[in-house]
Amino acid sequence: MSHSKIFSGDLPELIYEVIKYFRNDFSTLYSCILVNRLWCRLAIPLLWEDPFSIPTKNYKFIYVYLHNLNDDLKTKLNEYEINFNLLHSNTLFNYPSFIKYLNTCKIISSIEKWSEDDVGTLKSKNRNSHLVSDFRRLIQMSLFKTFNENEVKLHTLDFEIFNFESYNSYYDDIIEFILDNPTFIHNVKNLKLYIGLSSGFSYLNTSFGFSYCHTTGNKYTLQIKDRILQIVKLQQNLKKIFLSFNSLPLYQPLLLSKGSNCSNTLNTIIFYYVNFKSTINLDKVFEQLNVLESIHIVYCFSLNTAFIQQIINLTKPFKLKSLFINEGSQIDESLQLLLQKSGNYLENFGFGYGSDLFLRQQILKSVIEYSKNIKYLEIFEVGNQIDYLIFDLIESIKQNLNYLSITAIKASRLCDNSSIILQNLGRVLPNKLEYLSLTLNANINDFRLFLDSSNAFIKKLLIKSTMRNKIDEMLPYVKDYLVKKKRVKYLAIKETFFLSFLEDNKELFYLNDIVQEFALNNVIVRRYNDLSIYICQFISKLH
Secondary structure, three states: OHHHHHHOOOHHHHHHHHHHHHOOOHHHHHHHOOOOHHHHHHHHHHHOOOHHHOOOOOOOHHHHHHOOOOHHHHHHHHOOOOOHHHOOOOOOOOHHHHOOEEEHHHHHHHHHHHHHHHOHHHHOOOOOHHHHHHHHHHHHHHHHHHHHHOOOOOOEEEEEEOOHHHHHHHHHHHHHHHHHOHHHHOOOOEEEEEEOOOOOOOEOOOOOOEEEOOOOOOHHHHHHHHHHHHHHOOOOOOOEEEEEEOOHHHHHHHHHOOOOOHHHOOOEEEEEOOEOOOOOOHHHHHHOOOOOOEEEEEOOEOOOHHHHHHHHOOOOOOOEEEEEEOHHHOOOOOHHHHHHHHHHHOOEEEEOOOOOHHHHHHHHHHHHHHOOOOOEEEEOOOOHHHHHHHHHHHHHHOOOOOEEEEEOEOOOOOOEOHHHHHHHHHHHOOOEEEEEEEEEOOOHHHHHHHHHHOOOEEEEEEEEEOOOOHHHHHHHHHHHHHHOOOOEEEEEEEEOOOOOOOOOOEEHHHOHHHHHHHHHOOOEEOOHHHHOOOHHHHHHOOO
């Protein structure tokens, strides 16, 4: 089939299918544009999808966008001593048309850094603060107008608001622009609204959601909430909705409003750090959602009888795909009823710190009994009395298990069950794992036993030791049991000390000779933070 595509003129399509796998791998994409004209034409749009997020201190790409400004705007910019010699008189591509991802905070930050580093007398610390702010707002809105005029097909809009006092006017301008130009977000598939201290991932058009911060009493926050709700109501094709923190009260009005089409389009709901206290009529809302396929509950509050009884009352299945709980979840025995009703759908399960030991045991027993399809398992604060249940759970789900994260100790370091984990974990692991993360105090003999007792191939292995000088002790066994036997693809090992206030943590990634030696055996060593899966990142991809 590949030959037929090549000779039928589909070579660019095939090359693009290869190049798009390098999305966000900027160094490789830069190399691609140097191969030939075809590769350049295919790689450039990927490089310019989201230039504000490229991890570089070079913001001169803003000059490229300014090339498209009309003469009136350029005249205004002359007042701020912009060096128009840096504006490209001719460009090979229509770069604004490639933009697909916009993050408001990163745009504001990029313009701020650019103006400080590159723009004439704005680099002077003595410039009037209002004048500087006016200039930055002018640039910001000029960019938005340029994108809009080029009819960009925006895929993702991250609406992040961190500092109300400093950036009120910037966010006001953006919201006003969107409300005045609703077609600007017409094609948006992903929308993240992060206001204050809350964070959410959401999807607009084919999916959509929103989140609000704790400080709902703040006058400006309420104004932002009301205006963003206007943006939300513009949408009629919601497929995914993300609700976090104080956004839950807007959930029912949005879905139950007469003009909403959500009952026939919404197929995914994510609740993230939502407090279900005093929430009523959830059963009525769920009953009218005709195409709902998955529900995700992630570290929410008040998962007690009052909430769960509403779920139990449903005549429809409650397709709970994710359940992550911790000491703040305020769970009680009724959670077992939720697992009984929805356990067959459960694919992602996490048990955080805290909660009553006996209740933890009962919940784990219920998961073992009712949930056989778990793919992602995250366990914190393993205790002696429930260790055997952890191994029983892993054994019962090993056919589907693909992601496993275990933290064997408390942050206080008063409870350390690392030895129990290492002595038993190897024998219950599945033959293949996409991801295994272990946080523990690794006794070297127990660590060797763990490696010796498991034949699993682990694509991404992360080990965090809470004691000093463990990396040097681990390395001989890592080489013999993992590297030489090719049982791992990506590896990260880090030492971190809960009681240390010094930046003296050690990582395998920075041991260059070892990293190169491992690379010769096709084992790629990565930074721990780069390889780690964080729950926010994980839930953003849930469907």
